[in-house]
Amino acid sequence: xxxxxxxxxxxxxxxxxxxxxxxxxxxxxxxxxxxxxxxxxxxxxxxxxxxxxxxxxxxxxxxxxxxxxxxxxxxxxxxxxxxxxxxxxxxxxxxxxxxxxxxxxxxxxxxxxxxxxxxxxxxxxxxxxxxxxxxxxxxxxxxxxxxxxxxxxxxxxxxxxxxxxxxxxxxxxxxxxxxxxxxxxxxxxxxxxxxxxxxxxxxxxxxxxxxxxxxxxxxxxxxxxxxxxxxxxxxxxxxxxxxxxxxxxxxxxxxxxxxxxxxxxxxxxxxxxxxxxxxxxxxxxxxxxxxxxxxxxxxxxxxxxxxxxxxxxxxxxxxxxxxxxxxxxxxxxxxxxxxxxxxxxxxxxxxxxxxxxxxxxxxxxxxxxxxxxxxxxxxxxxxxxxxxxxxxxxxxxxxxxxxxxxxxxxxxxxxxxxxxxxxxxxxxx
Ligand SMILES: [Zn+2]
Numbered sequence: 001x002x003x004x005x006x007x008x009x010x011x012x013x014x015x016x017x018x019x020x021x022x023x024x025x026x027x028x029x030x031x032x033x034x035x036x037x038x039x040x041x042x043x044x045x046x047x048x049x050x051x052x053x054x055x056x057x058x059x060x061x062x063x064x065x066x067x068x069x070x071x072x073x074x075x076x077x078x079x080x081x082x083x084x085x086x087x088x089x090x091x092x093x094x095x096x097x098x099x100x101x102x103x104x105x106x107x108x109x110x111x112x113x114x115x116x117x118x119x120x121x122x123x124x125x126x127x128x129x130x131x132x133x134x135x136x137x138x139x140x141x142x143x144x145x146x147x148x149x150x151x152x153x154x155x156x157x158x159x160x161x162x163x164x165x166x167x168x169x170x171x172x173x174x175x176x177x178x179x180x181x182x183x184x185x186x187x188x189x190x191x192x193x194x195x196x197x198x199x200x201x202x203x204x205x206x207x208x209x210x211x212x213x214x215x216x217x218x219x220x221x222x223x224x225x226x227x228x229x230x231x232x233x234x235x236x237x238x239x240x241x242x243x244x245x246x247x248x249x250x251x252x253x254x255x256x257x258x259x260x261x262x263x264x265x266x267x268x269x270x271x272x273x274x275x276x277x278x279x280x281x282x283x284x285x286x287x288x289x290x291x292x293x294x295x296x297x298x299x300x301x302x303x304x305x306x307x308x309x310x311x312x313x314x315x316x317x318x319x320x321x322x323x324x325x326x327x328x329x330x331x332x333x334x335x336x337x338x339x340x341x342x343x344x345x346x347x348x349x350x351x352x353x354x355x356x357x358x359x360x361x362x363x364x365x366x367x368x369x370x371x372x373x374x375x376x377x378x379x380x381x382x383x384x385x386x387x388x389x390x391x392x393x394x395x396x397x398x399x400x401x402x403x404x405x406x407x408x409x410x411x412x413x414x415x416x417x418x419x420x421x422x423x424x425x426x427x428x429x
Contacts, residue, residue: 155258336361
């Protein structure tokens with residue numbers, strides 16, 4: 001464990017992973033206990049409450065359930081007693097017997113200090129752990145409204161975190177300026193302007209329908225499209241005034257006004273705007289791809305083995321690791337030769353890991369001595385080696401590519417790792 005405050009990125013990731021892990025636990029019966037202790041609550045009160053619950057639980061009819069619940073409360077009392085007072089934000093305990101396989105169960109204990117203060121005391125015994133108070137602390141991703149338009153078409157949608165959602169599309173009835181048939185230029189011009197005006201009113205209506213109900217969450221509205229139509233639409237103030245205020249300037253030029261246009265819009269905005277959450281990740285993955293394309297001279301490594309090698313050499317400038325990577329870094333010690341080694345394993349591989357022979361002496365007496373989330377361990381290793389590290393969400397296209405094409409781990413390097421040590425540039429700082 002490091003003593004420095006946890007990197008906020010890593011803290012958010014760890015918190016979410018922990019909730020996923022706790023949320024996945026199932027009890028065979030009503031025997032999983034969730035206990036929320038808010039700041040300021042007297043520990044002695046909590047102990048009194050638990051003693052009472054313990055006495056009550058002796059009435060549970062099913063022998064197994066009674067045994068499991070009583071064990072859980074006893075265990076809980078031991079955990080609670082260890083606190084003199086609740087931590088700054090309070091603390092939540094999850095204790096119980098988790099169903100594994102057909103008829104086995106194993107005991108689990110999780111203790112979570114939340115990122116925000118808890119505000120209620122709560123005890124619950126159920127067949128799943130109760131997570132609502134903590135889930136509400138996992139923040140909603142940023143929400144942006146998106147509009148791409150010209151006189152012929154409009155598409156509206158949301159940028160939610162890193163995901164572009166295309167939700168409304170409409171073609172206008174505005175006649176093309178070419179091919180006006182036999183009508184007088186003047187009359188035709190007026191007709192076009194009238195139709196365009198109606199279309200803009202319609203776009204404003206559609207925007208209001210889609211965006212007004214979300215106006216409090218909307219960080220802003222990105223408006224784009226080919227040509228000058230979007231500027232006209234904005235300057236003439238067609239949008240509802242509350243939405244008009246949210247339009248991000250500058251407006252953005254795009255080639256398309258359909259779903260592709262929305263993606264273009266987000267790409268353009270990403271390059272221009274600070275504070276768009278996806279900027280950094282997208283940029284990094286694109287840089288990685290550019291380096292990979294250079295083959296041997298490229299400053300890139302990907303896949304577990306190559307990235308681990310680059311980390312060992314101190315060659316990593318930026319580590320990119322996918323939050324979709326569900327692996328554990330497990331350390332084993334051999335009971336025969338006493339050698340210890342670590343390996344990253346998926347959940348399925350973990351099941352079979354214990355029965356494997358020692359890679360050093362071949363004896364089958366491996367014992368697990370430590371286990372850590374693989375993403376967290378890589379992240380820490382990178383930071384310790386002076387690299388920067390990014391946990392890349394699988395919600396963006398780039399993030400998905402990192403997860404699928406590069407096994408979830410890649411690195412932008414300071415120098416190509418094939419280079420001989422003598423030729424390496426001196427380390428910075
Ligand atoms: Zn051995």
